[in-house]
Amino acid sequence: MKRLVILTGAGISAESGLGTFREKDGLWTRYDLNDVATPRGFARNPGLVLDFYNARRANARAACPNAAHVALAELEAFWPGEMLIVTQNVDDLHERAGSQSILHIHGGLEGALCAACDHRWPAPAEMRLADACPACGHAPARPDIVWFGEYPYHMQQIEAALLRADLFVAIGTSGTVYPAAGFAEIAARTGADCLELNAEASAVAPDFDEVRLGPASRIVPEWVAELRAALG
Structure with a gap:
């Protein structure tokens, strides 16, 4: 039975209205990342950081899953083997589309964390x-x-899944942020086929056996339909 690992990045949520780091005039362009996306920035001005993520949380809650999210949820329902979605995104659009086997490598907007004792609980709207x-x-x-500057979540579990994978697929990722940018290389070590689905070729496109380009809302459902047909 096929073991499938899928990595998703900001590109899969862009068509739901959630901007990427590099989007011109997007939310990120109005802030210095050192101020709102580092532990030092939070220690220096926690109010600014909370306001920034309150805005991101409101944006994410107002967004809806697009056809790419829905297609991956459908894939999970008919896939005959193991399937894991590893997402770099902090929104919950995969969950709202119906996917269940998900690891958030960068955490999530819907969670709150105590900097003193590491306790976690659901975050309020603000x-x-x-x-x-x-x-x-x-x-x-x-x-x-x-x-x-902080270590991504779930790395031991993710690396184990990559080393078992028969197929690794990256969707909507830039290939510039490690360790996720190295996932295809890890999966390929044990013979996994590697496929990139992206709006444009990523920085690590040569690590993949095949690269398909186009909007996620089109190329992801097309790929899922191919898999369904192949499985009969």
Whole structure:
């Protein structure tokens, strides 16, 4: 039975209205990443950081899954073997589309994290400076997001899945952010076929056996339909 690992990046959610780091005039362009996406920035000005992620959370909650998210949920339903989605995205569009086997490598906007004791709990729509950890009382709480300089979540589990994979697929990723940019190389070590689905070729496109270009809302459903037909 085929073991499938799928990596998704910002490109899969762009058509749902959620901008990427590199999008011109997007939310990220109005902030210095050192101020809003680092532990030092949070220590220096936690109010600014909370406001930034409150805006991102509101954007994500207003967005809807697109055809690419829905197609992956459908794939999970008929795939005969193991399937794991590893996402670099902090939105919950995969979950809302119906996918269940998901690991968020960079955390999620829907979570809050205590910087003192590492307790986690669901984030409110707006996080405030006065919000205290329900476990230890420390305030302020931070979004449960992996910031620059911090180690991504679930790496041991992800690397084990990549080394078992028969097929690795990257969707909507730039190939510039490690360790995710090295996933195709890891999967290929044990003979996995590697496919990239992207709006444009990523920085690590040569690591893939095949690259298909186009909007995620078109090329992902097309690929899923091919798999369904092949499986009969």
